[in-house]
Every structure is written in C-alpha cells, then in structure tokens.
Amino acid sequence: MNRLYFRKIKNFIFLGLISLSSLFIIIPLSILLVFLISKGLHGLTWSFITELPKPAGEMGGGIVHALLGTIWILSLASFISIPIGILGGVFLSEYGEGFLANTLRYSADLMTGVPSIVIGIFTYALIVIPMKSFSALAGAIALSLIMLPTIIRSTEEILKLTPKHIRKAALALGVPRWKVIFFIIVKGNISTLFTGIILAISRATGETAPLLFTAFGNMYLSSSWKEPMATLPVQIYNYAISPLENWQNQAWSGALLLIILILILNICARLISGRFDVGHGPKFIFMKLRKKWTSKSF
Amino acid sequence: MDKQIILKVKNLDAHFGTLHAVKNINLEYQEKSVTAIIGPSGCGKSTYIRCLNRIHEELPNSFVTGQVELKGQDIYAPEVDPVEIRRNIGMVFQKPTPFPGMSIYENTIIGLKLQGGHSKSELMDIAEASLKKAFLWEEVKDKLKKEGTSLSGGQQQRLCIARALAVNPPLLLMDEPTSALDPIATAKIEELIDELRKEYTVIIVTHNMQQASRIADYTSFFVSGDLIEHGKSELIFTNPTNKKTEDYITGRFG
C-alpha cells in the first residue's frame, strides 16, 4: 500500500515537471506573438501590404516591394533547390551505400551547420563580385544553398521509411528500377515530401544574413534578377535600425507580416499532407517512426 | 491429360557472397499445376524461387549460373532483359506489399500502367477481372478509391495477388504467402490457389507441410540448397523414397 502511494506521488511529480517544461516553450512563444501583435497589428493595413515605401520622413507607405521580393526570390531558390534536392535525396535513399553517397550525406549534414552569414559571404564572393552588382539571383542562390541540404536529408529520410520489400515487390512486377523509384516510391510519398519541402521554404523565408550580402535590398519594386531586390527580413532590419519612428513602426508590422507568411506556409503544408486521407502527414510519420523505434527494441 | 512442361530448370546454382545457397537444381514444372517447396529454414527455398524471376541478382554480391527455360526461352541468356522476364512471372511475398500512397484500383493496375499501351477502360476491365480472380472483388468493389493499406492483412495479400495477375503471367511464384496471416485468411488464399491452378502454374514456398499436402500437386524437398526429393505430393507424403524426406515429414528433423 505504501509503495503504491509513493509511486503515485512520483508519477504526479514527473507529470508536473513535464507539463512545466512545456509551459517554458508555450510562454515565450505567446509573449512573442502578443508583443508582435500589439506593436505591429495597427500598422498592418491594406495600404501597407500594397504600397511602395514613401521617401524618408513622410508618413505612410508600404512594403509591397519587399513582400513581392521575398516571394520572387523564394520561388527562384525553390526552382533551383527542389529538383536538385529531391534527386540528391533519392540518390541517398536508393543507392545510399558507398563512398559517394556517404560523402554527400556528410556534406549535407555539415552544410546545415554552416552559419547563414557565412553562406551569404560565400555567395557574395562567388556571384556578386563577378557580376559587379547585388542581385536577386545571388539572393536566390544563397537561399537555395540553405534549403538544399535540408531538402536532401528530409527526402532521404522520408523515402527510407518505405520498407525495402516494397521495392522488391515493384521490381518483381517487371518495372524498371528508375520507374520503381519515381513512379512508385516517390509518387507514393509525394505529400510527405512536399511537406518537407514547404518546411524548408518556410525556414528560408526568415533568413536575413545571407540576403544582406546578396540581394542587398531596394527601395523600389524590382523585377529583374540581375538587380538588387528587397526582401521582408532585410527590409525589417533596415527599418528597425533607422532613427525614423514611422519606419520603426513599419518594422513591427513587417515582422508580423513575416510571421503570418510563415504561418500560412505551414498551414498549407499541413493541409496538403492531410488531404490524402490515411497514410500521410506528419502525425502518421511520427507514428511510423515510433513503431520503428519500439520494434527495434524487441 | 497431357500437360506441357512450362518451366525447365537446368543445373541452377546460386551464390550469395561466399554462401552457395542453391546447388545444381534440375527440375521441370508442368503447366496449370501447383508445386510446393518445403524444407527447414535456410535451406535455400526462397533463394531458389528468386532465381526463377531473376530477383535474386538484385541483391549485392550475388550471382547465378545455369539455365531457366520459361516456355523454351532461357531467361538467363545474355541478351535477355530481366525486366521483360519479370513481366511474365508474377511474385507474391510473405509480407503483403500494397504500394503506399495508391488506391486499391491503382495498386491493381500499376504494373500494367507502367508498361503502357492500355486505355483507361481496358485498365478498368482488367482491374475488375483480376480482383475477381483473386476473390477480392466483392469486398472492395465499393471502395476502389480507398488506400491499399486500409485493407486487412489477408485482403492486402489478395490485392498483391490481383496485382500480379493483372499482367497475366503464366507463372506465379509465391514465397510463403500465408505465413503472416491468420488461419481464416490463410484458408481463403489456399482456396484461391486451388482455383488459380486451373489457369496458372504456381510454385509456392512454404514452411507449413500441411499446406503443401493440402494444395500442391507436386512437392519438392530442399535441404541446405540441395534438392533431396521431388514428386507427386500424394507419394511424398505417404511413401517418400528418401529417408531425409521421411524424417522431415514425420517431424523427426528440421
């Protein structure tokens, strides 16, 4: 009887500690959101989202150039990194033994650890200097260097979740190897892969440091990839360090807009993966991984 | 009833790294019959059957020597494309393998679809015919769009059989198809194999001797890669010629 009582107490304490630790995550996030909303919401007007900035000192204006710039540069970066990333991930998952594969895997892991500012400086040296100008292209390349290792590794891990005997069964049907990979394995996991990609994109959305050296920034709307382009993170930075109060307020609104943009991307990711009934989505992946881990321990 | 020989195996050897897994097998298989392969674990039964559709060579460090003639053509001839061969041979594995992310309908016709050359209505007809042959049509006809993985284990296995039948191969290889299933699902699949024997040649690896004696016309007994005995099931299980066979069947060894 005594032992039972003590065990219950221990359980209760443990449960309390776990709940407390989750509060440590929820509380700062809530404070952040509340702060952002309180500071930036009143500036987040339709004109803010659709107008260009007014000259320094004047009231009003917007950041449509940065918003469109972010979208444009992200699209370009995705266009570069998604195909390469998926092919790399496929290579690692399907032909994953051997020197080349291990090198690729190790390199990708290292690259995720490289500080984004270093990537920015690297791209500066590689692209900006020869081009003799800051450009959207350089920005896109820098962002794709950030997205690429993430896409490669997440693609690899997701494809690896498909058990080996599926591949054998597909081969036994008389399907050539490349068709097995693309029309059965990749196609079967397409929504989870998509989720992985969107998460990589949403991470790149907020990168500021690499864009400082590459896309640099622009006060006007730019549509050329050879010229500097404004992006939300950089614009927020510029406004925030300026002495003008108008611009400082716009920095808050811009930050809120950025958060909302990332939130929209994440919601899209969930909706798309949830669209395919049973068998997809982060929850299912988690359950599968948990099954994998617990079965290993038997 | 003169049945033709549809498959001839001549001097087949298979290696797996340093292991000589299958040793000099010579066998012939009649069309429209069921042959079971029995033997203790690790005796090379699965390796052998994977040599018959050239899946074995997909493993690293493996090689095969000898000839396997399907309808007179040696599938190991140098000019032969393994992918083509596998279209003529269906295979079902121990673990049911419906392809993820695909509906029941898509799973059934995927082999055909990737081959190309069929219209949508043709595919629909073939899907229905294959699912009927696999005794699955009645249970899934209202939910063809549902995920293949939403079916029960026994149903998934029948789906895999339907998928193999859709490409209409004359030969069906089954590697312990009922080992992972409960007795009711097993009985359904045995009933199905009994029906399939009228149109297809089936070679089935099983560790369950009772299953072999119930459904197979012929039985082969393997030990450590060697073919110990092969003959009509009614002889193997009532009066085998080799003492090892008798010991295995009566449970004294293996």
Place this chain on the structure above:
Amino acid sequence: MNLTPDFLRDEILKMAALVETVLNKSAKKDVTLSEIFELENEINKFHSHLDDECFKYIALMKPSAKDLRTAICTMKMCAELERIADQAVKIKRSFRKLSKHYPILDLMIEDVERMVKNSINSFVQGDIKLATDVLQHDQVVNELNKNIIQNSANEIKNNTLDFDEGIHVMHLARNYERIGDLATNIAEDLIFLESGQDVRHQVPKQER
C-alpha cells in the same frame, strides 16, 4: 483436389449398392455363379480404390474430428462390405449344391438382408437409432442360426435329410450369420462416426 469427406461418402455408397445387389442375387436360382463373380470383382476393385482414396485423404488433408472419423470409418466399412461380398460368393456356391428349396432358411435370409439394408441406410441418414436396432437384431439372427444348425443336425440323425444337403444348409446358415455380424460391425462404425462413441463388444456373449 477432389479429396473431401463427401467424395468418400459417395464412393462408399456406390460400393454398398453393389454389395446389396450381389447379396440379393446370390440367393436367386436364376443367377449364375459367373454373374456373381463379375459383381464380386467390381466390388474388390472398389475396395482397393476406396482404401487408397481414404489413405490419401488422411495423409494429404490431415483431417480432424468428424472428417477424420469419416475417413477411418469409411475404410473400415469398405473392408466389411468386401467381406459381405465374399460371403455372397460362398452362399451362391452352397445354393448351387442344394437340390431343393429349404423354407427354414427363408426367414434368416430375409432378416439378414434387412440388417444389411438397415445398416447401410443408417449410414446414409446418420441415424444412430436405426444402427442400434441393427445391433440388437443380431441376437435374433444368432438364434436363428443355432436353430437351423440344430434342426439340420437332428434331421440328418433321423435320416430325414440327406447328409450332403444338410451340410450345405448348415453352411448357408453360418454364412448368413456371418453377414449379420458384418452388418453389426457396420452399424457400430456408424455409431462411432456420428457420436464418437465406441460401442463395440457391449452385447454380452451367451452360453451355448
């Protein structure tokens, strides 16, 4: 694969029909010995074939419970039916040696033929009651046998019956009594098949 309990059942019923026929014909004057031989031949073929099928069925299908009892009882009944046919041949041989009709045998012949018919019917219908009736009727047939033998022995002693004729009459009585025993065995097999109970050797033997 054709090996099912229903298949075995059908085969043994075909064999039983032949046996009833040969038994009936063996007592008829107009049927020749060679006709009886023909029928007996067919019955022997059935015997080997059905035995083999039962054996294969047990070896390959590994039946349990009622299916297993069906297989085993079919094998036993098969043997008993074949022996009845053997007796029919002997009966024909003896009848051929008789110069006239002996009404004393009529009742026994009728009774035994009815016992055989009922034992087979009890199998067809799965009727344990009918089978039990057959078991009990064996006493009557044994009595009849005793009476005929005693009667014939007396008549031979009194010279009212020719010795050779008398011997054949006694043989016939014995043959029919033997058939009665075989029909009883079939009934016991049926009771085992239907209920799983072994009712053999339960009727106490009587002092002679």
